Amino acid sequence: MQTTTDQNRQQLIEYINQLPDRPYRDSYLIAVLHKAQELYGYVSRDAMDLISSQMQIPTAHIWGVVTFYHYFRTQPPGRYQISVCLGTACYVKGAAEVLQAFKDRLGVEAGQITEDGLFSLLEARCLGACGLAPVCMINDKVYGQLNPDKVGRIINDLRKAAR
């Protein structure tokens, strides 16, 4: 049986193979990394090694690119993926404080994941729920009219639920 990793690898290789040779392969590195993140949920070391050998790009170079851009994650997403909206409507209504509350309570920065692997924190643009601003999305669920206190409660609830 094929594992998911095998499938991911195969799909990534197929994606790389269909890239045009011009102007030169390296210029598609970012696109390939996006594809890897889409497949694996993050840019795994396995994916970077594979990209390196398939595209003949040194791993150090790939690592430099992946860590430079905020939108690449190098760790698997947490069980709860929290995307805090920083769109205009939310921002005006205090999204910055909400984000800070998440950071403080989880002890991580945006783009990071808690040590127990439970939460990952991301910044997002408008989630299309401006009426409920400020909002965040946790996995598929939207949480509205947030404030620092509410953030505390949400996290506690999820921690309990995860036990």
Add this chain to the structure above:
Amino acid sequence: MSKITIYINGKPYKVEPGQTIMQAADKLGFHIPRLCYHPKLSIEGACRVCIVEVEGMKNYVASCAFPVSDGMKIRTNTLELRQARRDIVELLLDNHPQDCHVCERNGTCELQRLSYSMGIRNRHFEGQRKDYPADESSEAVIRDPNRCILCGRCVRLCSEIQQIHNLSQAYRGFKTVVMPAYNIPMKDSVCSCCGQCVNVCPTAAFLEKNHTKEVFAALNDPSLVKVVQFAPSVRAAIGEAFGLEPGHNMEGQLVAALRRLGFDYVFDTQSGADLTITEEASEFLERLQGKGKLPMITSCSSAWMKCMEQFHPDLIDNISTCKSPMSMTGAMVKTYFARRLKVSPEKICSVAVMCCTAKKYEAARPELMVDGLRAVDYVVTTREAAWMIKSAGIDFLNIIPEPFDEPLGISSGAGVIFGTTGGVMEAALRSAYELFTGQTLVDIEVQAVRGFEAIKEGKVVMDGQEIRVAVTHGLGNASKLLDMVREDPKRYHFIEIMGCPGGCIGGGGQPYAGVNAIPLDEDALKKRAQVLYDLDRHRTIRRSHENPAVQRLYKEFLQRPLSPISHKYLHTHYKAKEPRGVIPRS
């Protein structure tokens, strides 16, 4: 192309077009301060220490990246410019540890020199300091990101010259750190241990792993017999660490100084080099007769060996099985010499002073153990040896030169030139020719393999058979040459590869560039090479197999080249290693 006129600080000068302001100014005697620029590397234009004022430009321009044009009016030293440059360097200092008095590069640091020449005499702000763990995992090269000022020279050197691509600037802004892929420890990376990043780093962010403490401890242990050897290129460069211009032979002074430090026996790695050549020339002749793969590729450069295992394992069968001169000398110290002294090899402390950081890695390789012991217990670089001598209060420059000890102190001229690119090939040809044809090679200076071109080719005819050889130095050049070999495996019979630019004389453990010099300066390398060629020319014995010490070694211990006992102690085999390196197609 006809010359153009530029004005520097109000005076007109005729200069060649098509160069940068910095290049033009250098030739006119204006040394514009600089940091990220290095003449052998691509231009990064990142540090902005080299800014100048160009009339008509709104902002100051980076002179290392900006081309001259006709009529250009440049100012290099206005008061505002001096202030702006000083601010730039002060910003670097804000995030720097500022503990120069405990730093390994105290006195050889470019940042120190720069802040002095900028006139920075007091500090106004306390910036945010970096707080990263130092990576001391590697046997050879350690990394301390807290001292890094992000000039990027190491990254470019490792990628462009060595083509190892081990380093990159990861993350961004204040959090940028120079590191190997995935932030893995250096010891698990594709690093070749060449130490060239140490050579180009302006600060102490890359250093050799220091072993001077261990050596001082051994020197103070009365139960040990202390034996030291040093490499050819050490004598050609160590004077620079004591303020001499490049190009002085300090062989006798170094022997004397090592005795003053407390070594009981001072041997010459060149003696081991003669042994290497005798074995290697014999191995080559065997391969030529069909026993083994051609082209044969030399194996004495430890950085090249590590690079080969991780980047070119498809060529393992082409690699000479001969150990390096250092490891051969060490092996003889722990066997032949121990027996002569009638002491147990465990009681011998074997030290090597090397121009190289990768030799530290080599000395620790399990496959090079001799009867369960390390052939060389500690390797110190030229720099570390110079420091030991200074710190023990030995007046190196005025010491009376002394000769080496017997039996591993005698060497031929062939052993001397090992230290420079092309030397091993020339030495091997001198011996192989005679062993093969039974005749003396009349013109023993093989000019085609001398000099600093990236890839040198030569031909010798032995008994009507044409032998085609190639020589290269620097791991990036090596990769190019090996691609040529993959394309046409019959192109050469014998190849010499040295991991460092210029060969061992340009090793990663050599003295740091002086105040008015740049790291890897080719003129300095040439002067070091000349020391070795002069030594060779003044030798009466210029062929390795004629070295009486080597002949005696065979008679009393090794029997003959490639004998079973030679194989046991002087030869080894390499294996492919992970992680595998990738060289981008250019």
